Amino acid sequence: MSKTQRHIQLMDTTLRDGEQTQGVSFSPEEKVNLASALLKQLKVDRIEVASARVSQGEMEAVSSINQWAKEQGLGDRIEVLGFVDHTKSVDWILQTGGQVINLLTKGSEKHCREQLGKTLDQHVTEILQTVNYALEKGLQVNAYLEDWSNGYMNSRDYVYTMMDQLKDCGIRHFMLPDTLGVMAPQEVFDSLSDMTARYREQQFDFHPHNDYGLATANVMAAVRAGVNSIHCTVNCLGERAGNASMAEISVVLRDKMDIDLSIDESYIVQLSTMVESFSGKRVPANAPIVGADVFTQTAGIHADGDSKGGLYKTRLSPERFSRTRSYALGKMSGKASLTKNLEALGLKLSEENQQRVLARIVKLGDSKELITTEDLPFIIAEVLESKNYHHIKLLHCSVTSELNLNSTVSIRVDVDGDIQQATGSGNGGFDAFIYAMNEIMASKNYALPKLADYEVRIPRGGHTNALTECVITWDCDGQETKTRGVHSNQVFASILAALRIINLQLHERSSAQ
The missing domain is CATH 3.20.20.70 (Aldolase class I)
Known part of the structure; x- marks a missing residue:
């Protein structure tokens, strides 16, 4: 003093x-x-x-x-x-x-x-x-x-x-x-x-x-x-x-x-x-000093400014309060936001893969307000293993579930330019989706392979709004193939994993012809 x-x-x-x-x-x-x-x-x-x-x-x-x-x-x-x-x-x-x-x-x-x-x-x-x-x-x-x-x-x-x-x-x-x-x-x-x-x-x-x-x-x-x-x-x-x-x-x-x-x-x-x-009284996420989000930069331009000279930093540094600054990932993210999060994880990606991951983050941002650093490895794994095959595209999907009743699904898909739609009922949303998808794909002389294993998880220490990763192991005529889907909703994560195996197999079939 x-x-x-x-x-x-x-x-x-x-x-x-x-x-x-x-x-x-x-x-x-x-x-x-x-x-x-x-x-x-x-x-x-x-x-x-x-x-x-x-x-x-x-x-x-x-x-x-x-x-x-x-x-x-x-x-x-x-x-x-x-x-x-x-x-x-x-x-x-x-x-x-x-x-x-x-x-x-x-x-x-x-x-x-x-x-x-x-x-x-x-x-x-x-x-x-x-x-x-x-x-x-x-x-x-x-x-x-x-x-x-x-x-x-x-x-x-x-x-x-x-x-x-x-x-x-x-x-x-x-x-x-x-x-x-x-x-x-x-x-x-x-x-x-x-x-x-x-x-x-x-x-x-x-x-x-x-x-x-x-x-x-x-x-x-x-x-x-x-x-x-x-x-x-x-x-x-x-x-x-x-x-x-x-x-x-x-x-x-x-x-x-x-x-x-x-x-x-x-x-x-x-x-x-x-x-x-x-x-039992929750602190608003934007409460000065103590709120969960007050040391999180959301806009990509802010992350870029911090990288180039700390342009968006003030005396209210997070370190002053035993906190750390974070850079949110979502639809407003830019390359600098992704770079900051990759640095926090100790990861490096090529320029091409950074662009692919960023595009996936922006798309996910439409269904999940905030994507955390803990979510990022799921997204990277999904993007890096995926091949950009688009034989089948999901245009619309509605899932309805009720207690003690079967779930129902209504889907509309584009299969190589042919628009098809179907409904399905099953023991859970994913089961209903598989039923509807098999009905559509039967006309294409294709059926989804059997499931060998099905795993759903969220990031370690994650919250209920964390991204969900679904990894499905498929039995493809005795050979196991794994596909991954990432989404804020676990049913849709599994649906994305299922669409990936369809695209892989349709690509293999078209390549063999």
Whole structure:
């Protein structure tokens, strides 16, 4: 950290506010694992792990986290949301071995009057009663001013009066939430500039929500206004549209504002994956930093530019986050995209074969959005073994399958210029296709050979949308011949393998005449 760099604290509230995401509930063991990863690997400054008095399971989780943190010397970095209830929340936190309470107070006059049914003086009296008890018991105290953003916009005098009465009572951090995510960056800057200037001795946190999709921009405005602590969650978890994204604000503060942070960026994706798994909330493929596709170049022109001088690379390099750049294969691929993937596999192809493989990739791209590096060996094997015989071409094929009923196939083919069509029924789509094809080829004095073996597979470590390779071994009058088909649909992969044996045998027959 240089002398001119300013340090900003990040407080992660994935385990508390993030758990307010619809359908998300972390188990005690998951909470302990996440707390450990957040503090020891990602190295956030503080974490908020739960709300007091919620459940017995929550108490067990917080107790386990506090026990672990105490052993690691990190006990003062574990925070628990508590309520203005004099002794109850404080005693609950003490029972778990906690050291910090984040007291939830009402930061807007409307919340105080309509939800609590109290005046500000009554509310402040009860806040001071709880704060004093917490301090007597040795807890550190921070305070949320819930709905502060609306409170400041609607009744600044309420906020000022509240702060005037609480600023010297021993609260360490005054945490200012945009609870409903209603502020825009200029509003954040103006209001927080006022708060930091008016209360220069106080430490303010900003707690943004993302309802307008402005959470990251609002964090930048808060930092410009003088706030030195920012709240966030992993994967933008949180109520409604979620909180500020840990990944987004960390790179934006570093890259755009030259801010010093404690976190280790190389663990951002690992934490994202862990939270995705535990929460059941999937990360969009195009989510900045952590999305599956954000370091994948799709257009061939981009791969070409990178090859010729890194023309499409930025400070957001994948290596920075322990990731790698990839070049997608599909209908938009160019030669440079294929070359990058061949390099990744350690493969070399002649110029002619590169063109043949690329043509096959582009054609496959019409039926499968993304072809991966793992798919590529299947395509290469198919292309290199194939001979460009076109005695029979599949013009149309429809396969219908139902549970407990035979599958049906309708096909139309071009056999040496003769257009034929047929339907077939069988035990599965491929069986039905063979029946229909034999019906057509009977008029050509040809029948498909018997199957000796049939193998279907996807790439190692592949996904359900991976390309399928079908290798069929045919018994051709006692001699075995293998043909291969590759397609995103396994039935069509087998159909392509069958068409290949027909083309091979029709070619042999025409050559012998």
